[in-house]
Amino acid sequence: MSDLLQKNLVAPNNLKGTGRPDAFDDLNTQPMRIQFGPSHPATHGTVKIELDLEGERVVDADVQVGYLHRGFEKECETGFFYQNIPYTDRLNYSSAILNNVGYCLAVEKLFDIKTPPRCNFIRLIGSEISRIADHLLAIGASAMELAAFTPMLYLLEGRELMYDLSDAICGARVTTNFTRIGGISADLPDGFKNFAIERLDKTIKLIDDADRLLTENPIFRERTEGTGHFPANDLLAWGVTGPILRAGGIPYDVRRVTPYLVYDQIDFDVPVGEHSDNFDRYLVRMEEVRQSRRMIMQCLDKLPDGPVNVDDPRVRWPAKGKVFSRMEELIDQFKLVLEGGMPPAGEVYHAVEAANGELGFYIVSDGTGKAWKCRCRAPSFSNMSPLKHMLIGGQLADVVPTFGMMNMIGGECDR
């Protein structure tokens, strides 16, 4: 204390005419370590960041994840393939249908099952509904952490409307358990098209309102423009995918480069940024929401008729009436309950574009009804790994928007 006082008094006299920063150069300041998290009001997600500060400048950071580790992969090895679908809801709990679809596509690739076209269209509609909900939450929560409270209310109302649609197609809002191996839980309800169009129109109005409140807002722009910058090539080398990679100008989108479902039959644009900063990440997400709406509209127009479940005895559950009256269906039911569906031995990797990036499932099968290994390649996990380098060199106040725009989802990152 006395040291500090003395230096403060002495320094200005000794260094006449020099600027103020130089005058404080000989101050004996220690880097300060602060614990940011694991439960911090300005972060959405349970994560701890140990920050070393020099003044307000971040000189070192250590991102520590794992607070929500529940052993997803170990659990998947003990259940039949169809029993693991509810666990995938809990990976990215703000866009559960995307996870359901990703897991089921990987298992179907292992079984070599082609789902009917109507199923593919409905799965695509569900995926894009989930993506809109996820992006709205990401933008709204990040804006709220920057003290813009009103847009969050608008965007969360839009998310509620999307949850209404999710409710309509599978009866659940958050933990959907929507897909089945070789199909989906139920066909679309009557009048879904008009219902969806009405909800989407309301949502897009709310998004426009939030857009006007945020995009030209000087405080929001000051805090997001130029912060959290990371060069595009480094993003690739660090394994970053999703909106964050596209905000760096690299148009890598799994829906476009290796189309699954029916993404090759509908029109959509892949928005890219150019500055690779937080503001571009925000803009890319905003545009992706609009593109998702466009995709849903096209799917609703093109929706073909037909069955929604594949008729393959290895995976489909026979109708209950037939189970009680026919022997073949009874046997199928027994085999599914006692052994699960038997895939061929082998290993597959299938990737879908989740809200945060490439969500891949790598399944190793030994030919029994349970997976020998079921690995989830989580986009949040890879996206978080270079966060340290985005924070170092910035201000303490930049930690919040950078972390917010990473949109780390604990359930997916920690599995």
Place this chain on the structure above:
Amino acid sequence: MSADTPDNTNQAAEAGPALSPLLTKVTELLGAMVLEHHSFRSDDRIHVERENIVQAATILRDDPDLAFDLLLDVTAVDYYGQPDDFETKPMIWDRNTSSMRKLPLRRHQLVLPPKGPHPRFAVVYHLMSTKHLHRLRIKSRVPEDDPSIATLTTVWPGANWLERETWDLYGIRFNGHPDLRRIYLYEEFVGHPLRKDYDKRHEQPIEPYVGPAAKEPRRPQ
């Protein structure tokens, strides 16, 4: 396939003439480093000795026709008691006859000998090229008594956390890794839970939290 590796040539002949264009290119480029290659459901896969993994990865990244610039995933597979990959040799050890027998068996019928004739673990890398839009899987077998392999953080820095996760859950060491700490579990945790011999129901005491001041500095600073 180069001519001086007769075993590999035989394997390639067994796999059939339909070699995907990507695998053709990769096997040409890596030569004898590719121990085995395989295509299943349009997924291409190669096996590489663990001594060659850094060299192979560097070639795959730098070659302009392959240009694997994105390391998507690093993980491991525990083939505990299994002689080899399931798809190449779908055989299993039978205690009753003391011999190998064919799959399928039910899971509770598996009898696991302590050590298989082949290395127990396989480290698995998933690569993607954003330029040419192709994917490749590299596997490298790692024995149980020395579960270690060279790190790929020098080739793709994104391997950092993925390798830490593999160390945490499988106990495979990555030599030369800059920061090989556990990532999900706490430092006092005993064992590696994704190994097949780790019982799912096994519980461990939760260690009380020790503040950062009481611990040794974790980062060289």
